[in-house]
Amino acid sequence: MAVHPDTEPVQRSTAFTDDVRAAPRAQTGHSISPRRFSILIANYNYDRFLGRAIESALAMDWPDIEVIVVDDGSTDNSREVIESFAGSITAIYQDNSGQRIANNAAFAQSTGDVVVFLDADDALEPGFATAVAAAWGPAVTKVQVQMQLIDAEDRPFGDLIPDLSFRPEPAQITAWARSSTEYPTPPGSANAYARRFLEQLFPIGPEHDSATDSTCLALAPLMGDVVTVVEPLVLYRQHGANDSNLGTRPDKFAREVARAIKRQHTAEVICAQQGVELPRPDSLRRSRHLLQLRAASLRLTPECHPMPGDGRLTAGIDAIGSVFRRNFDPLKKRVIVAGWVLAVLAAPAPLARKLIHKRFTERFENSEAATG
Structure with missing residues (x-):
């Protein structure tokens, strides 16, 4: 059952994607591997980093990738960056409405059985999709990987997120989430969600948090298995303008x-x-x-x-x-x-x-x- 939908703005969609070739289903140790990965990028005035994010999504070593970019009314050069990938991605342009509505639009357009909400200032490593597929299973709501902190120039610094000394089991994560609402998890970009899980939540309405990952991260361990890959496969950019910089106000x-x-x-x-x-x-x-x-x-x-x-x-x-x-x-x-x-x-x-x-x-x- 989906939560109440909100009223979406009129969107101007430009299809930039060729026919995506079908990948054969590969047998893994857990179950049949997922077929298509949908990488959804909501962007607002991040032209400086957006190209790097899109390139990283397209460069993953997986045969069936769709990349959908929603530009949320940017006033910088984001549109030029997006249009430079014509033929490889799907672009949606909308008036500035916030991350939640942008991701609702991207999810409605997507078709993958694995969905990643990639922040426009982050980047995926090439092996991300393969590692996620290897960890997949029939009860999985999400597979999470570690993130490497990088600066604005892609230089790594600091600890990995989450900084794990062991690989938590799904049952442990569920127990922790029910007990204290928290568990060792990375933020948005390092989480690959099962479409069947997200379909119970989307479209995310205005009665829920404005940040998409809040709702998804909170519910994933309560509604299925959260599987952890202890390997840094996402680059998490910190550049001072991040919304997660709480010290700004x-x-x-x-x-x-x-x-x-x-x-x-x-x-x-x-x-x-x-x-x-x-x-x-x-x-x-x-x-x-x-x-x-x-x-x-x-x-x-x-x-x-x-x-x-x-x-x-x-x-x-x-x-x-x-x-x-x-x-x-x-x-x-x-x-x-x-x-x-x-x-x-x-x-x-x-x-x-x-x-x-x-x-x-x-x-x-x-x-x-x-x-x-």
């Missing part, structure tokens, strides 16, 4: 907490519709990543904090409790996170701001400095 932390609440509501509604076991009622308070966002929100913009009944005392109690709840994080990391949260909650405002800046903003500044 203090109110972004409150926004992220509000998104988590909306994501949880979406998961509960769709799981109930599909007859799937719901997450724990207190799972949001058990999320260690959200705990850090709550602490930052409570200190920087307490007047905007969107979590009902939350406060510095409540967050502090949750921080202490998080040390004793086992999940995919080792004890050392649980202690470090709890200590950081308690320090942010208790410190004088200037010191709290410095701690938040170091945790959430410093790596983006480092990537900008390396580029400059």
